[in-house]
Amino acid sequence: MSSIIPGPIARKPWGMLLPLTVLVCFGATVLYSAAGGSIGTYAKSHLIRFALFLVMAFIIARAPRELVKFAAFPLYVAVTVLLVLVEALGAIGGGSQRWLDLGFIVLQPSEFMKPAIVLVLARFYDTLPIAMTASWRALIPAGALLAVPAALVMLQPDLGTALAITFGAVVVMFLAGLPLRWFIGAGAAGMVIAPLAYLFVLHDYQRNRLKIFLDPESDPLGTGYHITQSKIAIGSGGMFGKGFGHGSQSHLNYLPEPHTDFVFATMAEEWGLMGGVLVLSIFFLILRWGTRVARNAPDRFSGLLASGMVATMFFYVAINLMMVMGLAPVVGIPLPFMSHGGSSMLTNMICIGTLMMVDRWSRRGGMVA
Amino acid sequence: MALGSKQHISSATLRSSFDRRSVVIGALQGGLGVLLAARMGYIAVVENEKYQMEAESNRVNLALIPPRRGWILDRNGAPLASNRADFRVDVIPDRMLDPEREIHTLGGLLQLTTIQLQDLRDKIAGASGFQPVEVASGLDWDRFASVSVRLPDLPGVIPQRGYTRYYPTGPAVGHLIGFVGPASAEEYRQEHTPLLVTPGFKLGKDGLEKQFERQLRGEPGARRSEVTASGRIVRDLETREDVQGKTIQLTIDGPLQDYAARRIGLESGSVVVMDCLTGDLLCMASMPSFDPNSFSDGIGRLEWKMLADDDHVPLRNKVLKGLYPPGSTVKPMVAMSFLEAGLDPEETTVCAGGLRVGNRVFHCWNHRGHGQVNMSKAIYQSCDVYFYHFAQRLGMDVIAPMAKRLGLGQEFPLPVSSQFFGTVPDPAWKLRKYGKPWASFDTVNATIGQGYMLANPLQLAVMASRLASGNNLMPRLLLDKTPPRPASLGFSADHITIIRNAMNEVVNGGGTAHRAALPIQGIKMAGKTGTAQVVSLNVSSGKGGVWKHRDHGLFIFFAPFDNPRYAGAVVIEHGGGSGAAYPIARDVMTFLFDPAKGMDALHKLEAGWGGTAKERLAGEYATLAQEYGVDVPRAPVDVADIARAGDAEARAAAVAAAAQAEANVEAASSPTRIEGEP
Structure with missing residues (x-):
């Protein structure tokens, strides 16, 4: 063959x-x-x-591995900037907006964020010293990397995409070896917060x-x-x-x-x-x-x-x-x-x-x- | 778990944790995949039948096609009620999303007036939501199309081709034929079929339309069509044609009915004409009336005001539900009873203007007296004293049975919702009703058609026809091909001739109605006048003054007098005497024998009245609209209620007539006039 x-x-x-x-x-x-x-x-x-x-x-x-590793954070920042740009244009134009019309192509930056968040978190845990995997330093920066775009997408408002971004990120964090009890704890907290959110936030x-x-x-x-x-x-x-x-x-x-x-x-x-x-x-x-x-x-x-x-x-x-x-x-x-x-x-x-x-x-x- | 112990985290432990956790996630994903497959299998296989049905009911829209109503024909095959193809627009209130906006839009598209819009809002407010409400019918193509193209903005609005009931002669047949209308909530409760809430379907609300609902209705058609979610019809799958309702042919002579109704003019009254050979009812006109054409879309505020404010009670069918003291029109009947009891028609009595009965004096209408009076003169001069005198000799037991044989107090087997059949008093009746014995003055009153005696115009016409023909004629309304062969009443031919001749003298001799002679060579009409007192003489003379206090005018007739072909009765409420009645009888009979001559007379009169009945109704509506606009109280929601209101009024009037009859009997105790005048 x-x-x-x-x-x-x-x-x-x-x-x-x-x-x-x-x-x-x-x-x-x-x-x-x-x-x-x-x-x-x-x-x-x-x-x-x-x-x-x-x-x-x-x-x-x-694409070679080193290039991808090198480009992870710049790509993430670029997509985040695009998200901010969309939000800003929407605010100026009056009303929410998801698209960025560049003239020759219509971009929806929130779509790019789905692979971008995965890429940046993979890169983050790749660079994180192994010993710190169970410490707060494995969680807080990653959480911030997720929270910024997720919040921006929620503002659009696009719940579905925000959930998709969050899901991809959480799976990466889970597989990166973060302590299981954090996920269990987060799940439990979610079960408490969800009804409260239903009653008071939604x-x-x-x-x-x-x-x-x-x-x-x-x-x-x-x-x-x-x-x-x-x-x-x-x-x-x-x-x-x-x-x-x-x-x-x-x-x-x-x-x-x-x-x-x-x-x-x-x-x-x-x-x-x-x-x-x-x-x-x-x-x-x-x-x-x-x-x-x-x-x-x-x-x-x-x-x-x-x-x-x-x-x-x-x-x-x-x-x-x-x-x-x-x-x-x-x-x-x-x-x-x-x-x-x-x-x-x-x-x-x-x-x-x-x-x-x-x-x-x-x-x-x-x-x- | 290994991850829990921070000290031992190494590349290898992370790798193995990654592998383990990948398996967990993979398993979860696979599990969800299986769950989705199972869920789909459940929906698509287990619940397949249910969802297939729902998809079918989504896709296929079953629309009923209201059946074309059967026609109602007159005896010659001319339509009294037919259907006109037209364009119409209905709304189903429940399906409207923004009723006020949609009504406003419809008003603009259909060019509705503010009054029509108000009536539409009333109808929508009174409907039970799922029932269609008619917005407009008889639309031209342009207005119809203007609604059709805006349909996506007008949920709940249904434009369609349909048929509208059409009554060519309008008010002339209002009471007889009745009218149609959309089913009320009550009717829908009783007959719970989808047809009743199909837009455009009307059922009979009153009169013959209601009586023959089952025959006239027909079978609805059905159209199965494939529709999109927005209701657009993609294609018709199959259509079952409707089956038109059965045609009903009446004995009524349409033109005569129309003529008589119009001839009543501004008066309130009724005309009945019968065929003396068969009993066929040729005419049952009752005026004033309503235009059944304008009722089929419900009754608006102005229409209701016109009906409710009119003291001539346009809702009452006076032919069947008007009860009147028959007055002197009973005299030929009383005379026949005397003849059959053996009285010699040439036997005379002397009328000196009054007669003492017991300790009271009963006057003749002619206070100066008629002198020597035999039977013939007693009839054509309408001498009361003659009848007072011989009635006392022969007694009520002779008169009452004859009255009943000739149709008074009788209820006829006619397809009508109700008929008030009045009273023929006799000793047994008075004892039962009032617990008092019969007195001689009761007999005296009865011989001149006053006192307790009450009859409706149909009974008077039947009396005339039976007297004229000597046969036991039964009035009939439905034409069937085999004419009935009425049995003889068993009167002697001589007696019939005596009555005919005497009644001929009323019109064509020295009688009380010489102006009633037909303007036709060779045809002589016979008749008998009657005047029925409405209030005591203390209140009014009955000749003029307050309309409500004037005497009723009555006239019974037949023609030709020597070989009767047609007979009938005319009753004019508060006409001020028989002079209001017999000219109408004359013109109606003239029309029957010579239509052109009859029409000439009518046209002259109508010029003075302001047009035909239909034109006057339209004019009145326009005046009211000008005067009141939308500031009129609401009409009852259900048109059937209006028909019932007519019934109720008629019954109240009948009770009042009976009460008045009693009052007259009381009045007779004092020596005042209670005579039957011409």
């Missing part, structure tokens, strides 16, 4: 790339149907973006949203409508679905956002449980590959970096799927590689590229060793 196929190609992680390509193409198929049988509306741009970002991922994968509409999440039928035409219609779409699909192009829920506009946040419901209606199992299996393959990359990582920095990237992707998948199945409140988080939208594709392809990069490092490290 290796004699026939050129080395650089054979070394590519095909165990991940093939399922990923299948998933993106399946996503394009679903988007084609969601657009009422039009390629141009969603599917075409979906595939073009994937192609572009895949090239970008290959370029990222080429706005009425936010409280309402939680209530509706717990009982969607109580508001069949408001926010609960989204959850109810999504469950109807998935449930009516049955085992094998209603057939390609025959999803009434999406085509007759009962399903909100059939091409972005609720793309899984759109898929499930037409492809049934089989389609759902396919999507879940592919995510399993990709994430398992990512986890293996992390475990085979040559050093502490790359291990933490890879794990954080896997966690970030996982967070997208888990929250989105829980939301469409009525297990989580409606927060605007798209499904990676299937939802139409450049930002989420970009973030997830950065994660993929980073994982491929770590994969390459470990091979090289192996060869060197």
Whole structure:
């Protein structure tokens, strides 16, 4: 085999790339149907973006370890500055804002923060003397690194992204070896604070949203409508679905956002449980590959970096799927590689590229060793 | 745990902790993946049926198509009630998000006046939310389309093509046919079908529309269509056509009905015309009336004010629910009872202007007296003393059965919600009702149609037709192909001729109604006048003054007198005497035999009255709108309540008439006038 196929190609992680390509193409198929049988509306741009970002991922994968280590803090600072800039522009323009229009490209800096926070924390724990791992010096600076961007994103306000950033960071901190009791303590504190926050901090509409999440039928035409219609779409699909192009829920506009946040419901209606199992299996393959990359990582920095990237992707998948199945409140988080939208594709392809990069490092490290 | 002990942290321990914790996180992720798969399997497989149904009910919208109502035809096949295809707009209050804004927008698009807007708000406030409320019907395409295109901004507003009930002759058939309207909350409770809350569906609220609701309604159609979440119809899946309700053909002669109603003019009264061969009711006009066309969208404040403020009680069907002392119109009937009891028609008595009965003197209407009076003269001159005299000889037991045979006090098997059938007094009745024995002056009163005696105009018409034909005619309203063969009442042909001739003399001889002669060569109408006192002579002479105190004017008739074809009765409330009634009978019969001649007479009169009944109603509404605008109290919510209010008023009036009859009997104890005048 290796004699026939050129080395650089054979070394590519095909165990991940093939399922990923299948998933993106399946996503394009679903988007084609969601657009009422039009390629141009969603599917075409979906595939073009994937192609572009895949090239970008290959370029990222080429990056040398020392450069990445060196660039970690500057990148973090740069993205944070962008976040502040967005906030400032929003304040000047009157009203909240998430995008930065640079004229030739529209940037959403909070998206970049997801991989950036993972990168900077991996770098932080890489430089932290091992003996200090259980001391406050392992926690306070990392906490500050997380708190600044998380707070900025919350101000936008974008709860979903803030949670995604926090999740990635916490997983890195957990894997960095911080004492377990801190996490247990934080969890316990959270359980105490959450009800208090619910009663005293949250706005009425936010409280309402939680209530509706717990009982969607109580508001069949408001926010609960989204959850109810999504469950109807998935449930009516049955085992094998209603057939390609025959999803009434999406085509007759009962399903909100059939091409972005609720793309899984759109898929499930037409492809049934089989389609759902396919999507879940592919995510399993990709994430398992990512986890293996992390475990085979040559050093502490790359291990933490890879794990954080896997966690970030996982967070997208888990929250989105829980939301469409009525297990989580409606927060605007798209499904990676299937939802139409450049930002989420970009973030997830950065994660993929980073994982491929770590994969390459470990091979090289192996060869060197 | 190893991490707990700070001293031993090394690269190796961190590595192993990283590995262990990765496994934990991986396991958690895998576990969540399994949970998601299980959840999806549960929704998609276990609950599949439920969600499939919900998706179906999302996708498919089942809309009922209100059935086209059956037509109501007159005897010649001309529609008295038909349907007009039109564009209409309804709202379902529950589905409106911002009612005030939407009503305002609709008002602008449909060019509604402030009065119409106020009525619309009243109707919405009175509806039970899920029931459709009509905003407007009979719209032109432009206004209809202007609402249709704004539909996304107007949730709960339903524009549609439909049918509106149309009564070509309007007020002329108001009491007879009734009207339709949307189902009330009460009706929906009784008949809990979706049809009743389908926009555009109307059911019969009064009159024949209500009586024949089951036949007229028909079967609703249904349209299954695929709709988007915003309610836009993507395509029709299948449509089941509605089945139109059955047609009902009446014995009524539409043009005659209209003519009679219009001929009553500004008076308050009724006209009944029957076919003397079959008993067919050709005309049952009662005026003033309401325009049933304007009732089908509910009754607005101004319409209600017009109805409630009118002392001519436009809501009462006077043909069936007006009870009046029949006055002298009973005299031919009394004479027939005398003949059948063996009285020689040539036997005479002398009228000197009054007769002592017991210790009281009963006057004839003609205080100077009629001199020598035989039966014929007693009828055409309407001599009271003749009847006082022979009634005492022959007794009430002769008169009362004849009155009942000829239809007085009788309830007829007609498809109407109620008919007040009045009283034919006799000794047994008085004892039962008042616990007093029959007195001779009671007989005297009865012979001139006063005292306890009360009848409705339909009964008077039946009496006329039975006297004229000698057959036991039953009034009928539904035309069926086999004409009834009425049985003979068993009167001797000579007796019938005597009565016919005497009644002919009333009009065409030296009688009390010579102005009633038909202006048609070769056709002579026979008749009998009557005047019914409303209040005691102490209060009013009955001829003029306060309208409410004037005498009722009555007239029964048939024509041609020697071979009766049509018979009928005219009663004009507070007309001041029979002179108000018989010209109407004359013109109605003229129209029947010579429509052109009849119309000429009517047009001349209507020029003086300010137009036809329909035009006058419209004019009155416009005047009120000018005068009061929106400052009028609210109308009752349910139109059926209004029909009931009409019933209640009629009943109150009937009770009052009975009370007045008693008062008249009391008055008779004192020597004042209680005579039946022409």
